[in-house]
Amino acid sequence: MGAFTSFGRKLMKLSQYFMPILRDDPKEAEIVSHRLMLRTGMIRQESAGIYSWLPMGLRVLKKIEQIVREEQDRAGALEVLMPTIQSADLWRKSGRYDDYGKEMLRITDRHERDMLFGPTNEEMITDIFRAGVQSYKDVPRNLYHIQWKFRDEIRPRFGVMRGREFLMKDAYSFDVSAEDGRHSYNKMFVSYLRTYARMGLKAIPMRAETGPIGGDMSHEFLILAETGESEVFFDRDFYDMDWSAFEIDYDDLETVSQTVTEYTSKYAASDEKHEPEEFEKRVPESRRLSGRGIEVGHIFFFGTKYSEPLGCVVQSADGKPVALHSGSYGIGVSRLAGAIIEASHDDDGIIWPESVAPFKVGLINLKAGDAETDAACANLYSGLCQKGIDVLYDDRDDRPGAKFARMDLIGLPWQVIIGPRGLKDGVAEVKERATGERQNVPLDNVVSLF
RNA sequence: CGGGGCGUGGCGCAGUCUGGUAGCGCAUCUGGUUUGGGACCAGAGGGUCGCAAGUUCGAAUCUUGCCGCCCCGACCA
Secondary structure, three states: OHHHOOOOOOEEEHHHOOOOOOOOOOOOOOOHHHHHHHHOOOEEEEEOOEEEEOHHHHHHHHHHHHHHHHHHHHOOOEEOOOOOEEEHHHHHHHOHHHHOHHHOEEEEOOOOOEEEEOOOOHHHHHHHHHHHOOEHHHOOEEEEEEEEEEOOOOOOEOHHHEOOEEEEEEEEEEEOOHHHHHHHHHHHHHHHHHHHHHOOOOEEEEEOOOOOOOOOOEEEEEEEOOOOOEEEEEEHHHHHOOOOOOOOOOOOHHHHHHHHHHHHOOOEEEHHHOOHHHHHHHOOHHHEEEEEEEEEEEEEEEEOOOOOOOOOEEEOOOOOEEEOEEEEEEEEHHHHHHHHHHHOEEOOEEOOOOOOOOOOEEEEEOOOOOHHHHHHHHHHHHHHHHOOOOEEEEOOOOOHHHHHHHHHHHOOOEEEEEOHHHHHOOEEEEEEOOOOOEEEEEHHHHHHHO
């Protein structure tokens, strides 16, 4: 096998990869994330609001998905997988078959049965839960899945930011009472803070339209970006809050609740919920900020809206039946791919946060075909791969300038540059994409940097 | 759905008004010279001009119908 042994899917040589880079901007792409996703060959449009994910894009999507999954698991949610196609029956029971309107893609099977491509899964999950539990001892529970949804949007746009087919994580909590439900809600709230933090995002929770229960049990999470779809108003103090993925004990009701309070006590609202008088009253002028935001998550509590019509009932401690109280919690996984780019790019291209970068290191061979640079690259490449680092090795016979531009465009966090000049001194140039900082590192020390 | 625009090699565009059998840049391939921030020279391949019908000796170009896509608005992860 030699130097280029494959360790799982860590390694990738550009000469063997599929990354159709475009030098010019496709004209349909108006916003930067859409442009960059098309230009770096992450995605390809198949139809309005429907995309194929090519190797680079898929790697990013999978990494985002995995972070979401890990944080859901950490918060105690259990992963399931429901189908993309659903029967109309459940939706007729909940009354939403007619309510949902044209946004729902309706289809019929060969027996003329009414089916639909799921836009969401409240009905199905409630039915699954109903069939699986009989006792109050079986709750609380939170089930989630990460699945493709289809909503026949009036106007899809901005690439994967508003697709018709999109990958979404949706979680559903079940509790015997609204009071208990609050803790389930709070846990998801906190898990969202952690999830976004791990992707390098500051997603500000903003009060959203409340469900039938009212109160403060619905929040949208918005990240700030110039190209965001909604206008947002918030307190400058949000900047000073802890946006790291802080540790928390999800079973500690008090701490979880306090954390939620901490992140919801300051003013933050998107345009439709914005109350100018309230904003002025609560926030001193010097701290009032406004900007654009992208919604990357939405959580809400809807009580017994689905459990009652669908008969999702358990027997309580005193033997009486009680309809379960539910909340649902969504994160737009595919949208996040675009949103992260909106939040992290420069004139040269994408700047991937390391946690979601398709590869951690780009290895550039400035003189592919030259025995010395080839050997040095092969050596580093296998060293990095053995260490489990995802490396994209640019072994193509291009001019240096083209390689640098390409690597900056695709935005891997680190570049290791090998050329004849550096090799004379036994060093590689290591460049950090985010800062542009470069340093010469002795060849033997390169692997240990990562 | 209302308003605006577009559809011509992989990407970006010209040509359409005034019909005459398709062109430019980038990308790709071959050869050569090059090589530390998007090289140069020479050559080459690649297009049913969105689809259909019509007018005409002749249609990318004119007419009609259809389809697709983008942007602005209402909706949303």
